[in-house]
Amino acid sequence: MIDARLITLRVFARCGTIGATAELTGYSPSAVSAQLRELQRVLGMQLLTKDGRGVRLTAAGRYLVSGSDTLIAEWESLRAAAMEAGDQMPARFGLGGFSTAAAQLLAPLAATLRSTRPQLEVQVLEANPARCFDLLVAERIDLAVIVAMQSDTHAEDDPRFEQTVLLDDPLDVIIPSNHPLASRETVTLEELASEPWITEAVGSTYHSLFTAAFTAVGVTPRIAHEAVEWETQIAFVGAGLGVGLLPRLAPLRSAENVVRLRITGKGKPARRIVAAVRRGSIASPLIQESLDILQVRAKRILAARPEDDL
Amino acid sequence: MIDARLITLRVFARCGTIGATAELTGYSPSAVSAQLRELQRVLGMQLLTKDGRGVRLTAAGRYLVSGSDTLIAEWESLRAAAMEAGDQMPARFGLGGFSTAAAQLLAPLAATLRSTRPQLEVQVLEANPARCFDLLVAERIDLAVIVAMQSDTHAEDDPRFEQTVLLDDPLDVIIPSNHPLASRETVTLEELASEPWITEAVGSTYHSLFTAAFTAVGVTPRIAHEAVEWETQIAFVGAGLGVGLLPRLAPLRSAENVVRLRITGKGKPARRIVAAVRRGSIASPLIQESLDILQVRAKRILAARPEDDL
DNA sequence: ATATCTGTGCACAATAGGTGCATGATCGAT
DNA sequence: ATCGATCATGCACCTATTGTGCACAGATAT
Known part of the structure; x- marks a missing residue:
């Protein structure tokens, strides 16, 4: 109003x-x-x-x-x-989210809402985290599922938003299936320090996750190639161009010659996935219901994992 | 907004x-x-x-x-x-007020603002106190000069408004010039208890002031006639139909055969004139300036009076 | 200078938002 | 019961707000 x-x-x-x-x-x-x-x-x-x-x-x-x-x-x-x-309930409900992780949480949410509230007009916008916040401010969307950035720590206490942690999604390593370490179950980042790495462009959402993971263990990886889409990155790895980091939530369906390994050691990188809403709106029944659905979904995802990943 | x-x-x-x-x-x-x-x-x-x-x-x-x-x-x-x-400054400024008292305060205010801020569109609406509050809520006006009612005491702490006392305007008695008491300077309400009184209709703004004045001294006056306009009431008194109460601020220009007397004794009735604005707006420079002008005007009015009236 | 990026003014189109009257529903009085 | 009064609302119509697309002007970088 x-x-x-x-x-x-x-x-x-x-x-x-x-x-x-x-x-x-x-x-x-x-x-x-x-x-x-x-x-x-x-x-x-x-x-x-x-x-x-x-x-x-x-x-x-x-x-x-x-x-x-x-x-x-x-x-x-x-x-x-x-x-x-x-x-x-409101008549319209705008959702925003980024990438596959959001898709795995947002898509089921949208589907559930569509079936339980047929008259509710649900709109989903794919946008990166920064843009999601902008879209929240612009009132184009009402709820966003995003990856919390280290650099955006200030967003935690932004007076415009309220955020709820959904889950921590660990990053795995993907390597060619003919790689010497391919038969291992787990690796440490140190073991892969000298490998040629494939990551996203500098300044992208995940590049900072990448660097943060390695600075945590004190090694400086060599960035050999850059890819925007996960699929592209996986294809690069499959072609033997190097190794890469892949969030657990990102599926590995089309990869015959690529192996996914868990990371162990002190550096266990993960991305934190949170839901963000405009401050004040969190008491809305529709927001509450949506957050509940997201939390259930997140718990189900966590439950399907080995215990050591939490 | x-x-x-x-x-x-x-x-x-x-x-x-x-x-x-x-x-x-x-x-x-x-x-x-x-x-x-x-x-x-x-x-x-x-x-x-x-x-x-x-x-x-x-x-x-x-x-x-x-x-x-x-x-x-x-x-x-x-x-x-x-x-x-x-x-x-805002472009538009709406003022509301009631009756002669407001006119004596609002008219100079409007005139001053018009001359000092030529581009400011000033609009004055005459309306009774209750309607003034409504007009404030409806955002038709931004400042109202009204008579605080005893019955509206709850309006004091209404979360929608902020009020500033401008002055207390005492009520005088008007009696025919051929009345036995006409040569007196002051009277008490008790002395006039048995007179036929002229007042406004029951339920009007001033009727409650009238009754409050008499209940304060513990007498029950006889209401002989009713009039809406001050001029009418004065004419009634001039015609010898009875006596009446008249606010000090109401002028007595057209009355040759009517005498205005001050009231003394424990019952010194007065009406309290206050300025009301929407809560929060009181910090606005234009509101502040207007309140200052009103206060100066009120002080000048008080200064022109004998000291015993404060 | 030239190219480019900025914001803004203008003609035009769409649409939100207004009025006035007619209609339907409810209540109180005869 | 009936009638009139009182309210809210729907409809036709009109206005004016508000958006678009294009052209244009100022400022900057090359």
């Missing part, structure tokens, strides 16, 4: 340019520009100033955006409580 | 019928109906139920309305702080 133009302003504050705001909110740049102009007119405040070829928030604008955090959170909370008081 | 439909819902919660809501908000009944229907659709909540020939809030609706108090207050507060941070 907070005016859409204020939401737009918040998104702008996050990404800094009209164009990016338009892309994120789904409007055209002209519309965003007009919205912000209208917002200034209605409030009688100057919120933006020209800055080079772009625009920048004024002091009043920054103040408004920073203060709107609690306002939005309070609205979400109110909305959620009213929902609960009336025992009702 | 809170959605207009939520404001409408709040007004509805206050007055209970679509028609009254329409009258108060300035919309047509159809528009109010459509707005509330839309609100329910957007929120995915049922907020209203048919109840006889009218409609009634559901549990969710009541919850939403009650919780929106703090939400609105927080928004007003944020808006005010942003205004102050940016050293800026």
Whole structure:
């Protein structure tokens, strides 16, 4: 119930340019520009100033955006409580998530909701974690399943979001089936220190996981190749180009000549998968139900694993 | 920046019928109906139920309305702080007030604002205190100068408003100039207990002031006539029909054969004139400036009086 | 300079949102 | 029971807000 133009302003504050705001909110740049102009007119405040070829928030604008955090959170909370008081559900529900891990959690969630609440319009958007947060702010989605980043530790206490840990997904090693270590059950990262590694591009979501895993054990791996998709990476490994890290949740269906090994030793890298919602909305019955479904799913996944992985 | 439909819902919660809501908000009944229907659709909540020939809030609706108090207050507060941070003014400013007293305070305020801030669109609405509160809720006005009612003591701590005492305006007695007491400077209410009194209709704003004044001294006056306008009451008194109470701020220009006397004794009735704003908005620079102007005006009025009246 | 990226103004189109009247439902009074 | 009064709502119609697409202007980097 907070005016859409204020939401737009918040998104702008996050990404800094009209164009990016338009892309994120789904409007055209002209519309965003007009919205912000209208917002200034209605409030009688100057919120933006020209800055080079772009625009920048004024002091009043920054103040408004920073203060709107609690306002939005309070609205979400109110909305959620009213929902609960009336025992009702919203008409639309937007989900966001990234990659295979999210797919394994989000897809079943969406399916369950679709069957139990046929009149609920469920929409799923695939987006990387950073974008998921943006989409939450832009109110395009209501719940996101993402991989918690080390670099995004500040996101933990962001006043705009509330996060719930779903599970820790360990990273495995994949090596060619003709590799000397292929018959092993487990390996340590140290044993693979001299191998040519295949990872994602620098700056990607998983590259930081990769480096974090090796810095933890104190070795510097040699990055031989880069791949974007898991499938590509697996194919590279299968072709004998090197070895790679693969999350346990990522399936290895199409790989005949690739072996997956568990990592042991002090460096047991894992990615933490969490659910994120707008602060305040966590009390909503639909959010609660969704989190429950996700938790059950996560527990089932954990239960199917050997005990040493927890 | 809170959605207009939520404001409408709040007004509805206050007055209970679509028609009254329409009258108060300035919309047509159809528009109010459509707005509330839309609100329910957007929120995915049922907020209203048919109840006889009218409609009634559901549990969710009541919850939403009650919780929106703090939400609105927080928004007003944020808006005010942003205004102050940016050293800026809103484009529109709505004032509300009642009767002569308000006129003597509001008119100068409006005039001052008009001259010092030419681009500010100032609108003044004359309305009785109860309606002023409604207009504040409906966001038709931003500041109201009203007479605090004894019966409305609960309004003191209403979470929707903040009130500032401007001045206490004593009530005088007006009697025909040929009355035995006409040559006196002051009288007590007891001395006039047996006179035929002229007052406003039962249930009106000032009737309760009237009764409160007499219950304070423990006498029961005889109400002979009723008048709505001060001028009418004065004319009645001038015609020798009885005596009446007149606020000090109400001018006595057209009355040749009427005398105004101060009231002494333990019962010194007065009406308290206060300024009311939506909670949170009091920090707004424009509100602050307006309150300052009103306070100065009030002090000037008090200064022009004999000391015994304070 | 030129190319490029920024935001904005304008004509136009879609649609949200308004009014006024007619209709249906309910209640109170005769 | 019946009638009128009172409410809310649906419908036809109209307005104006709001979005799009394109062209354009200012600023920057090469």
